[in-house]
Amino acid sequence: MGDKTDVWQGTLALMILKTLETMGPQHGYGLARRIEQTSGDLLQLNYGTLYPALLKLEQEGYVRSQWGTSDNNRKAKFYELTKAGQKQVRRATADWEQTTEILSRFLSPAEEA
Amino acid sequence: MRKLRAVWVRLLGIVRGRADDEFSAELDAHIALQVEDGMRSGLTEGEARRRARVQLGGMEQVMQARREGRSLPWIENVARDLRYAVRTLAKHPAITLVAVISIGLGIGANATIFAMVSRFVLRPAPVGDPSTLLSLHIAPKGDPCCNEFPLPVYEDIRDQAKSFSGVAAFYELLPASISGGGEPERVWGQAVTTNYFDVLRLPMVAGRGFAEQESRSPDVVLSARLWQSRFASDPQIVGKSVKLSGKAFTVVGIAPASFRSVDQILNIQFWVPLGLAKELAADVPPQNSREYHWLAVVARLRDGVTRNEAASELDTMAHRFEAEYPKTDKNMAFRFEQAGSLPPRERNAVLTFLSVLSVIVLLLLAIAGANVANLLFAKAAGRQREMAVRLALGATRARLRRQMLVESTLLGVAGGTLGVLMSLWATQALSAFHVPAPIPLNLFVALDWRTLAYTLAVSIGCGVLLGMAPAWAASRPMLANALKGEDALARPGRCVTLRNVLVVAQIAMSVVLLCVTGLFLRSLDSAARIDLGFRSQGLLLVSMDPRLNGYTPEQISRFMRQLRQRVAALPGVDAAVPTDVAMLSGGHRSDGFTVSGREGKDAVNAMTELYMITPGYFAAMGIPMLAGHDVGEVASKGPRVAVVNKAFAEKLFPGGNPMGQHVNGGGWTYEIIGVVGNTKARTIGEDTRPVLYRSLDQSIAEDPSGMGYTLVVHTPGNPAALSEAVRRQIYGLDPNIAIYNEETMEEHVKSAYFLPRLAATLFGVFGGIGLLLAAVGLYGVMSYAVSRRTREIGIRMALGARTGNVAGLIVRQGMALAVIAMGLGWPVAWMLSRFASSFLYGIKPHDVVTFVAVPVFLGVIALIACWLPARRAASVDPVQALRTE
Numbered sequence: 001m002g003d004k005t006d007v008w009q010g011t012l013a014l015m016i017l018k019t020l021e022t023m024g025p026q027h028g029y030g031l032a033r034r035i036e037q038t039s040g041d042l043l044q045l046n047y048g049t050l051y052p053a054l055l056k057l058e059q060e061g062y063v064r065s066q067w068g069t070s071d072n073n074r075k076a077k078f079y080e081l082t083k084a085g086q087k088q089v090r091r092a093t094a095d096w097e098q099t100t101e102i103l104s105r106f107l108s109p110a111e112e113a
Numbered sequence: 114m115r116k117l118r119a120v121w122v123r124l125l126g127i128v129r130g131r132a133d134d135e136f137s138a139e140l141d142a143h144i145a146l147q148v149e150d151g152m153r154s155g156l157t158e159g160e161a162r163r164r165a166r167v168q169l170g171g172m173e174q175v176m177q178a179r180r181e182g183r184s185l186p187w188i189e190n191v192a193r194d195l196r197y198a199v200r201t202l203a204k205h206p207a208i209t210l211v212a213v214i215s216i217g218l219g220i221g222a223n224a225t226i227f228a229m230v231s232r233f234v235l236r237p238a239p240v241g242d243p244s245t246l247l248s249l250h251i252a253p254k255g256d257p258c259c260n261e262f263p264l265p266v267y268e269d270i271r272d273q274a275k276s277f278s279g280v281a282a283f284y285e286l287l288p289a290s291i292s293g294g295g296e297p298e299r300v301w302g303q304a305v306t307t308n309y310f311d312v313l314r315l316p317m318v319a320g321r322g323f324a325e326q327e328s329r330s331p332d333v334v335l336s337a338r339l340w341q342s343r344f345a346s347d348p349q350i351v352g353k354s355v356k357l358s359g360k361a362f363t364v365v366g367i368a369p370a371s372f373r374s375v376d377q378i379l380n381i382q383f384w385v386p387l388g389l390a391k392e393l394a395a396d397v398p399p400q401n402s403r404e405y406h407w408l409a410v411v412a413r414l415r416d417g418v419t420r421n422e423a424a425s426e427l428d429t430m431a432h433r434f435e436a437e438y439p440k441t442d443k444n445m446a447f448r449f450e451q452a453g454s455l456p457p458r459e460r461n462a463v464l465t466f467l468s469v470l471s472v473i474v475l476l477l478l479a480i481a482g483a484n485v486a487n488l489l490f491a492k493a494a495g496r497q498r499e500m501a502v503r504l505a506l507g508a509t510r511a512r513l514r515r516q517m518l519v520e521s522t523l524l525g526v527a528g529g530t531l532g533v534l535m536s537l538w539a540t541q542a543l544s545a546f547h548v549p550a551p552i553p554l555n556l557f558v559a560l561d562w563r564t565l566a567y568t569l570a571v572s573i574g575c576g577v578l579l580g581m582a583p584a585w586a587a588s589r590p591m592l593a594n595a596l597k598g599e600d601a602l603a604r605p606g607r608c609v610t611l612r613n614v615l616v617v618a619q620i621a622m623s624v625v626l627l628c629v630t631g632l633f634l635r636s637l638d639s640a641a642r643i644d645l646g647f648r649s650q651g652l653l654l655v656s657m658d659p660r661l662n663g664y665t666p667e668q669i670s671r672f673m674r675q676l677r678q679r680v681a682a683l684p685g686v687d688a689a690v691p692t693d694v695a696m697l698s699g700g701h702r703s704d705g706f707t708v709s710g711r712e713g714k715d716a717v718n719a720m721t722e723l724y725m726i727t728p729g730y731f732a733a734m735g736i737p738m739l740a741g742h743d744v745g746e747v748a749s750k751g752p753r754v755a756v757v758n759k760a761f762a763e764k765l766f767p768g769g770n771p772m773g774q775h776v777n778g779g780g781w782t783y784e785i786i787g788v789v790g791n792t793k794a795r796t797i798g799e800d801t802r803p804v805l806y807r808s809l810d811q812s813i814a815e816d817p818s819g820m821g822y823t824l825v826v827h828t829p830g831n832p833a834a835l836s837e838a839v840r841r842q843i844y845g846l847d848p849n850i851a852i853y854n855e856e857t858m859e860e861h862v863k864s865a866y867f868l869p870r871l872a873a874t875l876f877g878v879f880g881g882i883g884l885l886l887a888a889v890g891l892y893g894v895m896s897y898a899v900s901r902r903t904r905e906i907g908i909r910m911a912l913g914a915r916t917g918n919v920a921g922l923i924v925r926q927g928m929a930l931a932v933i934a935m936g937l938g939w940p941v942a943w944m945l946s947r948f949a950s951s952f953l954y955g956i957k958p959h960d961v962v963t964f965v966a967v968p969v970f971l972g973v974i975a976l977i978a979c980w981l982p983a984r985r986a987a988s989v990d991p992v993q994a995l996r997t998e
Binding site: 047051 | 118119122136138139140142143145146147149150168169170171174175178179
């Protein structure tokens with residue numbers, strides 16, 4: 001698994017929020033798997049970092065959690081997006097797109113010239 | 114916003130406990146799900162579980178990361194430090210107690226003095242928007258500040274000045290008797306222009322206040338206190354009629370309870386329109402004269418006008434007045450300050466007094482602080498092992514320092530709390546001091562929010578400062594020494610230790626403190642031996658003002674004569690003599706006097722105190738007749754006669770005989786028929802003033818007393834026991850007469866000692882505390898020195914030193930510190946003492962007795978503080994001492 005990339009600082013929250021937006025309510029493990037799959041298994045996610053990030057989002061009011069039952073009848077805690085969370089996804093997405101756009105201009109100056 | 118919400122949830126997280134269990138259930142579910150996935154893809158259960166755990170990254174670490182995110186770790190850390198600090202402090206109850214009491218005394222003294230500063234200097238007037246309300250004064254060029262306003266000058270300013278949105282004037286003190294609903298009582302009010310409360314922006318509690326227009330309708334605004342005490346807070350009072358000095362007034366409003374007067378010192382009970390002043394006071398000056406200065410003036414700055422602009426406008430007006438009224442308005446100039454600040458005349462004295470006190474209490478706090486720092490240092494020395502172990506186990510130095518700082522801050526806050534409690538009591542005791550003034554003053558001092566905030570800041574500052582040095586030292590122990598159990602704070606090759614510096618500073622400061630204390634104690638002592646010139650025992654004083662009941666001067670004269678006869682007939686009464694105002698009541702009536710026929714330009718003009726007396730006054734008061742005789746029964750319309758005191762005679766007739774001579778003063782001519790001994794007139798601290806005693810019957814008609822009349826009753830027995838009987842006689846003549854200032858001469862004289870007593874009490878207490886703290890500090894340092902040198906002492910003794918040598922060694926070391934400290938403190942005290950000079954009675958600021966006695970006294974105390982540990986050192990058993998390690 002040596003060629004996998006670690007999650008960049010600060011991007012995990014956005015990944016979580018976006019995943020919840022597309023997938024709907026999800027438990028922690030499901031979220032982790034989904035994030036890995038979406039990245040085409042290129043991301044190496046330390047599952048341990050997922051939970052503090054979820055806690056922070058919950059404290060900020062972007063997600064809420066409640067206990068439920070998984071597909072295979074296991075009790076697990078499910079996270080879902082709140083209204084504020086949906087707004088935050090849009091805002092953070094726009095921010096991120098702008099950032100990458102600016103960066104890409106730096107990285108490919110040939111196109112400008 | 115989101116961040117705030119997160120902090121809030123985290124704060125809640127500290128309080129809520131059981132989330133750990135829930136999280137561990139969540140992690141369990143996570144692992145179970147991953148194991149199921151793994152097994153589905155063909156792994157064994159064991160392998161799947163192993164992989165799941167590896168990818169999660171360790172249960173405990175995840176739990177911890179979450180825990181830190183759940184609440185605010187630094188708060189939890191501080192909370193942990195606090196818990197730990199409480200535990201350590203509780204483990205050394207003796208040190209903690211001494212430290213808390215020391216800081217408490219220091220902070221209590223500071224809080225008390227600051228409460229006075231806050232009350233008299235910082236507190237704004239209790240009016241709406243106090244910062245734009247100004248008190249105006251007339252301060253003629255070249256004259257000392259300040260004078261009041263003639264009515265026309267006020268009216269000119271009110272009508273012409275553009276800098277002010279409103280200008281109000283008031284006559285500051287107007288007595289009235291109020292009767293009905295209890296015994297008649299004399300109360301003090303003010304006569305104000307009807308815009309007064311509007312300019313002050315004070316809404317009425319009830320009623321609508323005075324009408325807009327100046328009016329002569331008999332309206333009155335009552336103070337909330339008078340409303341409560343006299344009318345049981347009657348909610349229907351507005352519109353009712355009340356009687357002041359027998360005249361009917363309609364209540365139009367109740368002033369807010371917080372408002373007593375603009376100057377925050379007078380305690381005013383009612384307000385009537387200025388036009389009604391004449392109804393209540395016979396001696397109101399003519400309204401249209403520019404010569405009589407009798408009104409206080411406040412002005413409200415118009416929005417957007419600065420004080421400088423207002424000042425320059427007033428300057429321009431003053432010039433105009435000078436040109437327009439050259440006769441009366443010569444040298445006219447105005448000045449102002451924010452309303453409610455100290456009266457300009459007393460300002461400097463009060464500020465000096467408060468500054469001296471502030472310096473003294475700061476010294477006291479510094480002494481207390483040095484003491485506690487020393488204690489903490491000793492304690493830090495005892496905890497080197499603990500610190501070294503914690504360091505060795507990987508605690509950072511910053512962390513240890515924080516721990517020590519939390520501890521000392523906790524001590525500071527605990528001391529501060531104790532200090533606040535002490536100053537609660539102290540301010541109450543201070544407020545109980547009776548001020549010798551015949552007018553109603555409100556000098557009540559209490560702890561306000563400013564004082565509490567100041568105290569909190571000082572407590573925390575004190576705690577942090579105190580912890581700094583020990584924390585620094587303790588966090589840098591000589592690790593190797595400490596783990597071996599040896600002294601790790603003593604750095605090799607250092608002979609001036611911080612502890613010695615602290616103790617020297619402490620003693621030096623106590624020298625200063627004790628010298629000032631000594632000065633004030635000596636001052637009280639010398640004040641107590643001041644010869645008043647009259648007797649203070651066996652005299653009862655009862656005051657009344659029949660004028661307030663509508664009596665004419667003739668009627669008052671007759672009333673006093675009847676009362677005199679009735680009271681003199683009481684069993685146990687030697688004599689009863691009416692006068693206008695008892696001596697030592699502050700200033701009253703005074704006039705310049707010259708010898709008749711010698712009114713030339715360079716004739717001696719003696720500023721003379723005037724008293725009205727009745728026959729038998731000198732015998733009753735115990736004032737010796739030196740020549741001539743008492744006023745006797747004289748015809749009230751006959752030629753005026755007077756008795757003068759020795760100082761008067763010496764001033765106006767140096768070397769000559771005053772008897773039968775005539776003197777002029779205040780527009781009258783008196784024939785001198787007697788000379789009596791000198792007495793103190795206004796205050797006990799004064800240099801003897803010339804006094805002229807005139808006949809009450811002859812003077813009452815043309816120069817009535819504004820302060821009422823006092824009956825002096827002389828008895829060989831206990832004067833206080835007579836008061837009921839005297840009251841009955843007064844009510845027997847007229848049940849509506851208000852009686853006030855009822856006291857024995859002893860009480861009266863005692864309150865005249867107000868200033869020296871106040872100063873001596875304050876400084877006595879502070880000096881005592883300072884001395885105690887310094888002694889404890891020196892004792893602590895010497896004890897510590899002895900305990901550290903136990904082994905050395907043991908060796909010395911084993912080598913043949915005798916107990917005397919050892920004790921001498923310790924005492925010498927301690928006394929060296931004391932002597933150095935005194936050498937430093939004494940000159941400072943010498944220099945500082947001149948600031949106290951204006952408050953001293955009968956002694957010089959460089960009083961030899963004080964400046965010799967204090968070092969000797971302090972030396973003795975230091976000797977005792979050193980001797981106790983020295984004796985312990987001398988009793989060290991060399992065998993024991995060498996064996997301990």
